[in-house]
Amino acid sequence: MIEIANLTFAYEKQAVLRDVSLKVASGEMLGIIGPNSSGKSTLLRLVAGILRPRAGEVAIDGCDMSKLSRREAARLVSFVPQETPSSFPFSVFEIALMGRSPHLGVLAFEREEDMNIAREALEATDSFHLRDRFLDELSGGERQLVIVARALAQAAPVMLLDEPTTFLDVRHQVQILEIIARLNREQGRTVVVVSHDLNLASLYCDRLVLLGEGKVVADGTPQDVLSSEILQETYAVKMTVTTGQAGRPFVIPERKTV
Numbered sequence: 001m002i003e004i005a006n007l008t009f010a011y012e013k014q015a016v017l018r019d020v021s022l023k024v025a026s027g028e029m030l031g032i033i034g035p036n037s038s039g040k041s042t043l044l045r046l047v048a049g050i051l052r053p054r055a056g057e058v059a060i061d062g063c064d065m066s067k068l069s070r071r072e073a074a075r076l077v078s079f080v081p082q083e084t085p086s087s088f089p090f091s092v093f094e095i096a097l098m099g100r101s102p103h104l105g106v107l108a109f110e111r112e113e114d115m116n117i118a119r120e121a122l123e124a125t126d127s128f129h130l131r132d133r134f135l136d137e138l139s140g141g142e143r144q145l146v147i148v149a150r151a152l153a154q155a156a157p158v159m160l161l162d163e164p165t166t167f168l169d170v171r172h173q174v175q176i177l178e179i180i181a182r183l184n185r186e187q188g189r190t191v192v193v194v195s196h197d198l199n200l201a202s203l204y205c206d207r208l209v210l211l212g213e214g215k216v217v218a219d220g221t222p223q224d225v226l227s228s229e230i231l232q233e234t235y236a237v238k239m240t241v242t243t244g245q246a247g248r249p250f251v252i253p254e255r256k257t258v
Helices: 040-048 070-076 092-098 112-124 140-153 170-187 198-204 228-235
Strands: 002-011 014-024 029-033 055-060 077-080 158-162 190-194 207-212 215-220 239-243 249-253
Touching: 002 040, 014 040, 014 055, 014 215, 029 040, 029 170, 029 198, 040 055, 040 077, 040 158, 040 190, 070 077, 077 140, 092 112, 092 140, 112 140, 112 170, 140 158, 140 170, 158 170, 170 190, 170 198, 198 249, 207 228, 215 228, 228 239
Parallel strands: 029 190, 029 207, 077 158, 158 190
Antiparallel strands: 002 014, 002 055, 207 215, 239 249
């Protein structure tokens, strides 16, 4: 579904990604982890077609993303950013309906089919009861559910989520990830999620890619990637890795002695 080949990107003279290559299979739920400034969010934006690479290629379902228009790219990929401004003067239902815009012609109005898809997306994210409220009236967790619903309404085969649980309490973190995992499992959506939480990434993703200094450090199952040696080298912090829920690795950073 996603093929990334020799991808390189820099902001002005600051290199962010260096010769990154990886593939994501259709229906896979992949977690991208790594320290700050390792290139996680940049990689996601390149896959979404929001940024253009300096070198290399991103292809989704055989389509070169650098050659597609924003509308064409949005039919292949939906993108959930870290934060969404809460001051949008739109209702929750209108925001979900925005996900249908890539499928509409210029100046075209939403059809009954689009209305139904938006409603189903809100129902799938347990946020249909919020449909008449405005975004600035919602909690952080509720807002994130609505943005996920908007992405779901796009009906794109690939969903990209950039730290979707940032700033959320534990209950809302689990709620968001349970919904994403359910969409992946039941609808076959290909999901790529960036996360700073190693334990949540371990629990919900069957495959992890660890980035460090703009390169792929490790790629494999949570058991393969989340080893004390690899994590200490990448994060420069000692970490103890034990076995947690469902046999997945559970990471505990070691406190430095003062």
